[in-house]
Amino acid sequence: MGIQPDSRYVDPEPWSDATDISAPERSDMDAPGWLLTWRKFRRHKLALISGIFLLTCYLILPIAGFIAPYTPNERSADYLYAPPQSINLWHEGSFVGPYVYPITAEADLVNFRWTYTTDETTPMPLEFFCEGDDYNLFGLIPSDTHLFCAPTGATVFIWGSDRLGRDVFSRILYGAQLSLTVGVIGITVSFLLGITFGAMAGYFGGKTDWIINRVIEVLRSLPELPLWLALSAAVPSNWGPVAVFFIISIILGILDWPGLARAVRSKFLSLREEEYVKAAEMMGAKPARVIRRHLLPNFMSHLIASATLSIPAMILGETALSFLGLGLRAPAVSWGVMLNDAQNLASIEIYWWTAIPMLPIIVVVLAFNFLGDGLRASLDPYKN
Amino acid sequence: MMFLRYAVYRMFTMLLTLWVVSILVFVIINLPPGDFLSNQIAELRATGQAEGVAKAEFLRAEYALDRPLWEQYMIWAGFMPGPNGFAGLLQGDFGWSFEFDRPVGEIVGDALWLTVLVNLSAVLFVYAVALPLGVLAAAKSETWVDYTAGFVGYLGLATPNFLLALILFYYGNKYLDLPIGGLMDPALEGEPMSWEKVKSILLHMIVPTFVIGTSGAAAMMQRLRANMLDELSKPYVETARAKGMAPARMLAKYPLRMAFNPFVADIGNLLPAMISGSVLVSVVLGLQTIGPSLLTALKSQDQFLAAFILMFVALLTLIGTMISDMLLVLLDPRIRYGGRE
Numbered sequence: 011m012g013i014q015p016d017s018r019y020v021d022p023e024p025w026s027d028a029t030d031i032s033a034p035e036r037s038d039m040d041a042p043g044w045l046l047t048w049r050k051f052r053r054h055k056l057a058l059i060s061g062i063f064l065l066t067c068y069l070i071l072p073i074a075g076f077i078a079p080y081t082p083n084e085r086s087a088d089y090l091y092a093p094p095q096s097i098n099l100w101h102e103g104s105f106v107g108p109y110v111y112p113i114t115a116e117a118d119l120v121n122f123r124w125t126y127t128t129d130e131t132t133p134m135p136l137e138f139f140c141e142g143d144d145y146n147l148f149g150l151i152p153s154d155t156h157l158f159c160a161p162t163g164a165t166v167f168i169w170g171s172d173r174l175g176r177d178v179f180s181r182i183l184y185g186a187q188l189s190l191t192v193g194v195i196g197i198t199v200s201f202l203l204g205i206t207f208g209a210m211a212g213y214f215g216g217k218t219d220w221i222i223n224r225v226i227e228v229l230r231s232l233p234e235l236p237l238w239l240a241l242s243a244a245v246p247s248n249w250g251p252v253a254v255f256f257i258i259s260i261i262l263g264i265l266d267w268p269g270l271a272r273a274v275r276s277k278f279l280s281l282r283e284e285e286y287v288k289a290a291e292m293m294g295a296k297p298a299r300v301i302r303r304h305l306l307p308n309f310m311s312h313l314i315a316s317a318t319l320s321i322p323a324m325i326l327g328e329t330a331l332s333f334l335g336l337g338l339r340a341p342a343v344s345w346g347v348m349l350n351d352a353q354n355l356a357s358i359e360i361y362w363w364t365a366i367p368m369l370p371i372i373v374v375v376l377a378f379n380f381l382g383d384g385l386r387a388s389l390d391p392y393k394n
Numbered sequence: 395m396m397f398l399r400y401a402v403y404r405m406f407t408m409l410l411t412l413w414v415v416s417i418l419v420f421v422i423i424n425l426p427p428g429d430f431l432s433n434q435i436a437e438l439r440a441t442g443q444a445e446g447v448a449k450a451e452f453l454r455a456e457y458a459l460d461r462p463l464w465e466q467y468m469i470w471a472g473f474m475p476g477p478n479g480f481a482g483l484l485q486g487d488f489g490w491s492f493e494f495d496r497p498v499g500e501i502v503g504d505a506l507w508l509t510v511l512v513n514l515s516a517v518l519f520v521y522a523v524a525l526p527l528g529v530l531a532a533a534k535s536e537t538w539v540d541y542t543a544g545f546v547g548y549l550g551l552a553t554p555n556f557l558l559a560l561i562l563f564y565y566g567n568k569y570l571d572l573p574i575g576g577l578m579d580p581a582l583e584g585e586p587m588s589w590e591k592v593k594s595i596l597l598h599m600i601v602p603t604f605v606i607g608t609s610g611a612a613a614m615m616q617r618l619r620a621n622m623l624d625e626l627s628k629p630y631v632e633t634a635r636a637k638g639m640a641p642a643r644m645l646a647k648y649p650l651r652m653a654f655n656p657f658v659a660d661i662g663n664l665l666p667a668m669i670s671g672s673v674l675v676s677v678v679l680g681l682q683t684i685g686p687s688l689l690t691a692l693k694s695q696d697q698f699l700a701a702f703i704l705m706f707v708a709l710l711t712l713i714g715t716m717i718s719d720m721l722l723v724l725l726d727p728r729i730r731y732g733g734r735e
Contacts, residue, residue, distance in 0.1 A: 228414050231662070231715055235670030236688060236707050237422070240700065243692040244425035322552070329554050330674055334689060349557065353678070358564050368557045375552035 047311070050388035057384020060377035067374065071187050075145030078180035079159045079166050082343040084143055086165060086175040088115055091124050091361050094170040101133040109133040112164040123360060134161040170363030172351055181343050182367055188344040190374065192259045192328040193321035199263025201317060204270030209301045211271070212278025219275070226268040226275075234265055238327060241265075242336045251342035258337050262324045273316065277309050311389035319382035322375040329371055345371050397723065404719055408712050412705075415712075416483070419704045420467045423697050430492040430695045431459060457490060457698070470701070483705065489698030493691065498702050502684055506706065508577055509672065509683040512606070513710065515599055516668050517661070519607035520614055525657070527611075528618030533645055535623060543619075547612035555671050556678040559605045563679060566601050573598050577681045602681055606671045610664050618657050625649035655726045661718035665711050673707070 013019055052058060070077065086092075092115070097108050111128045118125045142156040160166040169178040211222035241261045245254055281287065282305075290304050331337030332346025333353065340347060345367040351357070352364040431450050438446040454460050458469045458476045468474035470489065472482020481487040488498040531543040566572035573579070579594040625631065626649055634644045676685030684703045691700035 224414075228411055228418070231411060231666065231711055232415065232418075232708055233666040233669040233673070233711055235673050236704055239673075239689065239692055240419075240422045240704060241425070243695075243700075244422065246427065326554055330556065333554075333556055334674070334677060336689075336692070349554075353560075358560055365557070365560075368554065371554060372549070372552045376548055379548060379551065 047388050051384060054384035054387060056380045057388075060380040060384070064374070064377050064381060067186065067190060070183070071190060072148040074183040074187055075147060076153070076155065077157050078145075078177070078183040079142065079156055080177040080180040081143040081145055082176065082181050082184040083341055084176065084180075086171065086177075088175070089113070089165055089167065089171050090115070090175045091173060091364075092126055092165065092167050092171040092175070094363050095128075095165070095167050097136065097166070097168065098133070106133050107135050108158075109135040110160065110164055110166050134164040136166060137161055169366050170361070172348075172364050173361075178348070178363060178366055181348055182345070182370055185343045185345045185348055185367065186370065188255055188338060188342060189325060189328060189346065189371070192255070192262065192344075193324040193378075195256070195259035196262035196266065196324040196327075197317050197321050199260050200266040200270060200320070201313070203264070203267035205274055205306070205313070207267065208271035208274025209278055209305070212275040213282060213297060213301055213305070215279075215282075222271070223275075226271055229265065229268045230272075234327070235330065237265055238262065238331055239334065239336055242331055251338065255338060255342065258328060258331065259324075262327050266320060266324065269320070270313070270316065274309075274313070277312075278305060281305055281308060312386075315382055315386035315389055318378060318385055322378040325371065325375060325378075397720075400723060401720060404716055408716050411712060412709060415708045416471055416705060417467065419701050419708070420470065423701045423704070424463060424466075426695060428695070429459065429697055433695065434492070453490065453492065470698070483702075488702045491691070491696055491699040493694050493696040493699065498699050501687065501699065502703065502706070505682055505684045505687060508681070509676075509685075509706075510710065511595075512577070512599065512602055512672050512676070512681065512683055513665075513668055515603045516606040516610070516672065517665070517714075519603050520611045520664065520668070523607065523611040524614035524618060528615040528657075529622060529645060529650060531615065531619045532622030532626060533641070535619070540619075543615065547615050550608040550612035553608075555605055555609065555674050558608065559601065559675050559678045562601050562605060572600060576679075577602075577683070602672075602675055602679060605675050606668055609671065610668050613667075614657070614660060614664065617660060618653060621653035621656055622649055625652045655722060658718055658725060659722050662715045665714040665718075669707055669711055 012022055075081070092113060095110050095113065097110055099105060099108060101109065110133075111130050112132065112134055113126045113128050115124050115126055136158045137160075138158050139155055140159045141154050142159045144152060144154050147153045158166070165171075167177050167179070169182070171177055172181070207222050207226075211219040238261060241264075242258060245257050249257070287300060287304055290300050295304075328337055328344065329346035329349065332339075332344055333350050335350060338344045338347050348367040349365070352361075352367075357364045431454050435447055435450045435454075438444075438450065456477055458466055461469075465474065468482075469476035470482050472480055472484030472487070474480075474482075476482070486499075488502075490496075491498050491501050494501055527543050531540045534540055563572075563574055567574045573594075577595055577598050578591060579598075628649075631644070631649055634648060635641075639647075672683065673685040673688060675681070676683040677689050680686065684706065688700060688703045688707075690696070691703065
């Protein structure tokens with residue numbers, strides 16, 4: 011029938027009992043959990059942007075070597091403490107494409123520092139997909155192609171160079187590889203320990219609970235940093251950078267689990283009494299199965315949100331340790347190691363660009379916080 | 395009377411925790427292979443200084459470092475007589491610093507109360523900032539006041555402490571003429587207490603207090619705001635408003651009192667973080683607290699000094715938590731003594 015003369019609409023299909031009139035609503039109710047979560051999460055704009063930003067950051071990590079114009083320990087002896095150079099497009103009214111002005115260093119023997127003069131007459135266009143120093147793509151494939159590099163006779167220090175003439179921008183990209191993965195490895199360790207001990211305490215109760223609870227209390231009542239310091243001081247100094255990196259991440263994780271374990275424990279204490287747990291037990295499920303299949307999925311989402319919120323603490327922890335010289339050490343590059351170089355007032359007053367690594371730290375930590383808040387709000391099924 | 399019993403019980407658990415902590419600290423300190431003296435002996439042997447070796451060997455025997463680890467622990471803690479009878483932490487003998495060649499007690503001396511002072515002022519700062527801001531952010535929620543407070547709070551959480559310290563120090567000195575470095579004028583160090591010295595310490599404490607307190611204040615403010623918002627949506631608030639109570643008076647009288655307890659209880663989480671922060675900030679700013687000594691002691695494996703500082707830091711935290719627990723019992727009649735959980 012369609013549209014009636016008086017502009018009413020009537021469905022032309024004949025009436026049938028088989029039609030499910032609640033179908034439109036059902037499609038919403040039957041949607042899988044992740045879709046509902048995603049719909050809620052989408053509304054938290056800040057969290058969404060943070061999530062996309064962090065995803066991009068982590069995707070860039072394996073190809074950091076390609077994007078960085080220099081390799082992290084490549085020194086330009088003629089350009090110590092070079093200030094940031096800008097990349098311009100237009101020169102004297104005409105378009106030349108991305109270019110830099112060459113800079114030359116001069117020793118200022120009055121103030122004992124390098125001063126740089128920019129030659130603004132000759133724009134030198136950047137080269138793209140050019141050959142530079144060797145690096146490993148994805149950590150495996152050797153390559154020497156860089157996204158962009160300096161033309162011969164000039165340099166491209168977007169964020170300046172440090173006291174050894176190393177490019178700060180490239181080092182930040184390489185530093186991200188360690189600084190960003192520390193949190194992920196640390197949180198994995200903390201997750202495993204926290205869930206295991208928390209679940210044991212909450213599920214078995216009694217003596218196990220008492221002992222684990224006391225351990226949690228003791229660990230929580232201690233200041234973290236001095237313990238981190240003491241544990242990292244125990245790392246033998248002859249270990250390679252990779253081993254030190256892993257052990258530092260594990261140390262950060264080992265001291266982080268009590269908070270998580272407490273949350274798991276209190277949740278388990280209440281869930282243990284539910285009927286479905288009793289049913290599973292009566293059907294002969296072993297404790298490990300009950301915990302894994304019936305209890306944990308209940309609040310996995312909550313755990314993921316709280317994990318996202320504790321990654322920043324680990325990133326800051328690594329930074330602090332490396333800054334104090336007890337974490338990662340050169341030749342390893344991390345944001346903390348870079349800031350270790352900027353550890354004096356001179357670098358803030360005169361060479362302010364050596365303190366730039368603080369920006370990625372702040373931005374990443376903020377992004378993790380926003381993402382975690384957004385996740386927590388959207389994963390809670392009772393909150394609308 | 396009931397309170398007294400609770401206090402004694404709480405004291406007892408604190409001592410128990412402290413004992414566990416002492417074992418933990420001792421194990422951690424002994425984790426690295428080798429120790430200060432064996433390193434030194436090896437070095438002296440290599441350079442052929444026989445008399446130095448004799449002294450180091452003497453110190454090794456004197457501090458029982460040649461015995462099995464568990465005996466070392468018992469002697470260090472003072473549970474067991476060492477070569478010179480009972481001389482451990484329990485007896486007030488904190489051991490010998492091999493690096494500085496002086497007793498540990500002498501080295502830390504002044505640093506101990508300065509550490510307490512710095513942390514105390516940071517805690518006061520946190521409460522002084524977080525309380526009004528948290529209440530304000532909740533009362534004016536979803537207005538620019540709330541957003542600004544939230545943004546500043548997030549920024550405080552995300553900025554690494556040590557950087558904030560450096561930056562504030564530089565600009566504080568440049569524009570506000572605040573003194574740089576240390577906790578007092580170098581000229582006044584070691585002088586007896588005087589009005590001058592107090593003034594100098596107060597002036598030097600502005601930046602450290604601010605830096606150590608910021609992240610704690612940010613977290614505290616967020617939590618107080620959340621608690622206040624929970625309370626503000628309850629019917630009694632509506633009743634009070636409907637009856638025409640002045641908003642400020644209403645806030646202070648009802649919801650704040652309800653939201654205040656978690657605020658006090660939170661010091662248990664706050665304190666460890668603050669003390670961590672104060673160690674870091676002290677190293678960066680060169681404050682005469684125990685922070686810098688801890689770092690050098692750990693780096694050079696000066697085990698008695700490092701162990702004592704770790705113990706002291708833990709003790710400080712435990713006492714702080716205990717005080718907050720007792721305050722909570724006094725504040726909140728619903729919490730019954732002993733039977734928490």
